[in-house]
Amino acid sequence: MHIFNRVKYQTPESVELEFVLAGIGSRAWALLIDYHVLALILITFLITWLFLSVQVLDWLTNIFGGDKVGIWLYAIALLVNYFIYTGYFVCFETLWQGQTPGKRIAKIRVLKDNGRPIGLQQAALRALLRPIDDTLFLGAFFIIFGRREKRIGDWVAGTIVIQTQPPSLATTFTISEQAKLLCQELLETANISAMLPDDFAIIREYLLRRKGMSQKGRDAVALRLAKQVKTIINLEKAPEGVSPDVFLEAIYLTYQKFSNFGQ
Template sequence: MHLFNRVKFRTPESVELEFTLAGIGNRAWALIIDYHILAFILVGFYILFWLLVVQFSDFWITVVGSTLGLWMIAIAFIITFTIYAGYFVFLETLWQGQTPGKRIAKIRVVRDDGRPIGLQQAALRALLRPVDEFLFIGAFFIMLTRQEKRLGDLAAGTIVIQDQIPIGTATLTISEPAKSLHAQLIEIADLSPLLPDDFAVIREYLQRRSGMSAKAKSLLALKLSQQVQAIINLEQMPAGVSSDEFLEAIYLAYKQKEF
């Protein structure tokens, strides 16, 4: 296995992205951190759960009778799994593929095409995590597959990469013409057909463009701007506006629409 395994993907917008895969060491380190946090959360839950059972034991016995112990074990198991899976689902969705452990280890989960993961991908990964951890099945898959995927990654269509460019946190440079144009776009264009995935592509381009060659940047900006125009049914861009400025203005207008 190579020390740094790199993988390339071409997005639907024809931009080629290259990632360095996280590797089993970084993923294990992130998981250790997350499990310590989970352990702290679960211990707090068990203490609270036990206090509630003891405090209202007469009520619970009246409701369920002699099977109180079995009911409490079942309820505790269900809530434990909900906390366990919910921790990864909630944080990976909210933090665009990261948990506290992944953030410290500087790794991130993304879709196979490089886009941020959503609720569906995070849920699939979390639900299959117990299977991956049974007899270290997931670790074997990570070590033996070229793209270092565990079963949860295979089902969700995701990869785990080194977080070289923090998606969603990178500083975007917005030109003055775009700041003026975005207010005009809100008036003349309907941005509602733009989906969150469309916005994510625009945001990623604006974050990554500084690392592109001038030719690649120009071609991609033109293609993206034409696609956005088609989506929002805008016949033509305002005169004297470059593709980059148009995309920056769309970014600002969409952000304003969200709020």
């Protein structure tokens, strides 16, 4: 078992992304949080269901007759419990770009094997196979001893779980004053919500690595990235007198502020 197991992907923009796989510790911590949240949801549902069942039991017995009404109510409660259990993970991982409340607190995220965000299909497969992974701790066994640290649900869905590393401006790279001013303008004119987390990751990787590039290579990559970002955010009019480098810095800041506001 590796202490830090890393995977690398080459993007179409020729930028290499490196992710640190989430180990058993962070994944167990996230699952523990999620199960506590789930327990609160399920307990609330069961109390509500029990209260309603007591109110309508006699009425349903008079309509359908027999003594099996209680059994049917119990069976329906079990079925709804299962849908809540699987739906919790499916909904959050689909809507929150591969995160649940537990994963967000533990700072981990689910991605496809190619580094792209997961969709409904991958989230559903992972959720449906979770009971198997939880049985006799099979999932933990596969994560601990597997090279890619995947549980059974990850292998079937074609996903990996990575650690997220929130950027820190003070310890990573310098943002120009021009980019900070442009950031305020982009918050009002650009459709930042169209950007995905991996789009942001590509920009961050470029800004981190640009000092190690040749000037020619740096200019070419920055120009290509800037053009693609303008298309993604539907920016009809490019800022005047702004270099691609400064534009990417501004996008980096804008996406950060937009994400923090959304949370």
